[in-house]
Amino acid sequence: MRGNSRRRVPSFMDRAGIRTGLRWKLSAAIALVGTLVAIALSLVVHNAARVSMLDNARDLADERVQIAQRNYELSGRPNFPSIKIDDPSLPPALRQKVLEGRRATYVTDRPHGIPDIWAAVPLKDGHVMSLHTGFTDRSTDILKDLDQALVIGSIAAVLGGSALGVLIGGQLSRRLRKAAVAANQVAKGETDVRVRDAIGGVVRDETDDLARAVDAMTDALQQRLEAERRVTADIAHELRTPVTGLLTAAELLPPGRPTELVLDRAKAMRTLVEDVLEVARLDGASERAELQDIMLGDFVSRRVIAKDPDAVVHVVHESAVTTDPRRLERVLFNLLANAARHGKPPIEVSVEGRVIRVRDHGPGFPEELLAEGPSRFRTGSKDRAGHGHGLGLTIAAGQARVLGARLTFRNVRPAGAPDHIPAEGAVAVLWLPEHAPTSTGSYPILP
Known part of the structure; x- marks a missing residue:
């Protein structure tokens, strides 16, 4: 992470936990703009109508005062009651x-x-003839009706625009949600998913550009990961022969402490090479389960006792399952080894139906593992430190995927205890599927 990176300041809606969809944001924007435009147009129309009516009224008053002027010059007196001579209330x-x-x-x-x-008009004798009229009731009613029509039309325009915004925003939001779902599937390892195919439709907009960009990124990332997997597998395969030779040569050394150290490191290196090869095979998604029918409780009991006689096994509910015993044993042994290496006794294993739980009483899993899952070559945090190359849980998770199972991790804390209270143990839970995978890696659809 760069040192000068800026952290986004959370908004009020972020702090309040309020999430607004694109359709509502677009609708609110259209409603706001529509309201402002409607108010501006209503004011313009109202003022224009008022000015026009006033101009007409002034023209009419001017014509009447001219007629009164001519009549006054002919008869010597005004002919209209509203005509006044030298009206004292005349505006200055x-x-x-x-x-x-x-x-x-x-x-x-x-x-x-x-x-x-x-x-008003000047007379030849020096007097001033004036006419004073008010805005007629009819003109006032016309303005009121016009204002009412403008208000109703503005409200209708705003509501119509908002409905249109919801419709358009809903379509765009639906396409983006489909793209997000497809992208999440890709992130979970379903590399055959294409975002462009997921959103569908005949509309060509920015979502298509986004979908194509994500698909291109997925293809490039998949190619890179495949290349890295092949390189890792090739390196591990090439190391297998010299490491085997080194182990054989170490066994020919004379007995003693140096020989034991060399043998120990040579065996650790051979285990590492085999684990790397296994991870590479699991990453290739070409592994298939060899299924057999077993009684899960009896199978787990016998394997755990053989691996760790001090472990405690509880078969809460026996269940017959169809799975790959070799891969299930690999997952179970890796979980036991991880509990023994990083946790504290007693180690408890329970079987309840299709669920297997392995618990230790150590400091718990690291927060990084709980948040992101097993990661290669991560042996644990300072609270769960230990020795090893950090591939055990990665292999267990990969073998669980081949079995169609789900492997989860959590820490045990006292009820109601806050997060800063140390854990009282770590629990790994293996959830075997109800229907075992087929030989092609898919799952049967049963009625």
Whole structure:
């Protein structure tokens, strides 16, 4: 990890544990944008309609005051009740325009926002003729109806956009979920899975690019892993002959402490080479189980006693299973060896139906192993230190996969104890399948 890497600050939704789907995020974004656009358009339309109505009202008032002016000049008196001469309530700004000899209109607002329309014209005798009208009720009703229509239309547009966002986001989210499921299958070792085939569909978008990129990465990674597996197997195979020769030569040495040390290291090297070869074969996914019918409780009891007489075996429930005895014995012996090497006695083995549990009373498994599973050449943490090359649990997990079984690991802690309390032991659990794998490695589908 680079020293200058930045750690992402968790958001409120991350801290609250709230997870929102893509469809809801897209719908919320469309709803927000739609709301803002609807509000802006409603304001523009409302103001445009109001200005247009005011302009029409001012034009009408101007025409009426001109007609009144002509009638006044002919008859000497105004013909309309709303026409006034030298009205004292005339707005000062409008009066100033008229005194300059110009005909003008003016708009003022009442306290409740209803506009008043003024129109004034200068007379030949120096007086000012003016007309004062209010915004008609009909115009006010039209504006209210327009506002109501704008609100209803905006709400409909926002809801429709949100529904469209949910539909589009749901389709995209569904494709991404399928891609995630396929990618997880690839991560679990199912290299024949293709993300592009999993998402399907005829839509060509960024998810197709992502799927093709993941498939290409999977192929490249698989090729690299296969190349590494072949190199490891070839190296281990080439080492087998000289190591065997070294062991044979060491057995010809005269008895003594040096000879015992050489023999011990030579045997350890031979065990390491054999384990590496076994891991390479298991990684190749070409191993097949040779099935036999056995009574699981009796089988485990006899094998455990032969391997470790001090171990305690409990057969809670006997069960007849179809499995590969050699591979099952390999898994069992590796779990026992790991418990004896890294744990503390007593070692307890229990058989309950198709489930085998191996427990020790040591410091427990390392947290890395519990989180990630067995890893090659990892002998344990400082709390579970020991000797060995760290392939025992890796081989046990690989043989369990060939058997179609599941191997899990956990630590034993007092009930309700926090994580910082030391473990009281480690438990490895082997779950044998109900239906054994076929000779092709697949599983029969039974009615």
